[in-house]
C-alpha cells in the first residue's frame with residue numbers, strides 16, 4: 001500500500017472571466033488583483049494583475065470531492081456535503097454537521113475526550129475534512145477543563161493563486177463592463193422627485209479579465225485516512241485499507257473534474273469564460289515531487305531536467321495543445337498510475 005504524490009501544473013487561457021470577485025463598491029464589482037514582481041533588465045518591477053485565489057480553487061475542489069465521495073458511498077458530513085466548508089471549527093458546528101455520524105457510532109459529542117479521538121471521529125465521518133483538513137478552535141478553548149481545547153489537521157492538497165503567465169503580465173487586462181437591467185415601460189421604474197424622469201433602470205459594472213493563467217494543484221495521499229495531530233498516534237490508519245484506496249480514488253476523480261470542467265470560480269451563470277488549456281504536466285511519484293512553476297513557458301522542459309536529476313519513482317505525463325495526446329488521455333494515464341500505487 002503506497003502513498004502516491006500527484007503534482008499538477010498547467011497553463012490555461014481564460015477569456016472574459018469573472019471567476020474571482022473581491023468586493024462591490026456601489027454598483028461596481030471588482031475582480032481580484034495581486035501584486036507580482038518580475039525582473040525587467042536589471043530592475044524589479046511590481047505589477048498588479050488579475051488573479052484567482054487558491055481559496056477559490058480549494059472551494060471548488062472540495063465541492064467536487066464531496067460529490068465524488070458521496071457517489072462512492074463514503075462518509076461526508078452534513079455541511080461539507082452541502083458545499084459549506086465550516087469544517088468542525090467549534091462544538092456547535094461539530095454537533096450539527098456530524099449528527100448522522102454520532103448516531104452511526106452511537107456516540108455523543110461529550111464522549112470525545114481528546115484530540116486523537118476528535119481527529120479520528122472527523123476523519124472517519126468526513127472525506128472532505130480527511131483530505132482537505134480542518135481547524136477545531138472553540139472560543140475559550142484554552143481555558144477548558146474537559147474535552148478538546150483545539151485540534152487541527154493540515155490539508156492534504158495544495159493549491160495557490162492563478163496569475164497570468166510571465167510573458168502575458170503586461171498584457172493581462174481587467175475591464176469594467178457596463179450592464180443594465182431593462183425595466184423601462186413597467187410600473188417598477190421609480191419616478192424622480194418631479195415625477196418626470198425614470199430612475200429605476202439598474203445599471204451596474206462587472207470587471208472581467210482575460211489572460212493565460214498558471215494553475216497548480218498537489219495532492220499528497222500519505223495521510224489520507226491517517227492520524228496527524230496527536231504525535232503519539234501520528235500515521236495511524238483509522239479507516240480500512242480498502243476505504244483509504246477508495247478515498248484516494250475520489251480525490252483523484254475530483255482532480256480530473258476540476259481540470260476538465262474548470263470546477264471552480266464564481267459568476268459562471270452569466271460570465272462563463274472561454275477556456276482553453278494550452279499545456280498541462282502531471283507528475284506521479286512515490287514521495288513529494290512537484291512540477292516546476294508554469295509561470296515561464298519552459299516548465300515542461302524544466303520538469304524533465306528535474307526528473308533526470310532527482311526522482312521519487314516519478315513518472316511525468318504531459319499535454320500540449322496540438323500534441324499527440326488529448327488532455328483527457330493524459331489525465332487518464334496519470335490517474336491510473338496513481339491508483340496503481342495507492
Ligand SMILES: [Zn+2]
Nearest residue numbers: 077080126129
Ligand atoms: Zn465535513
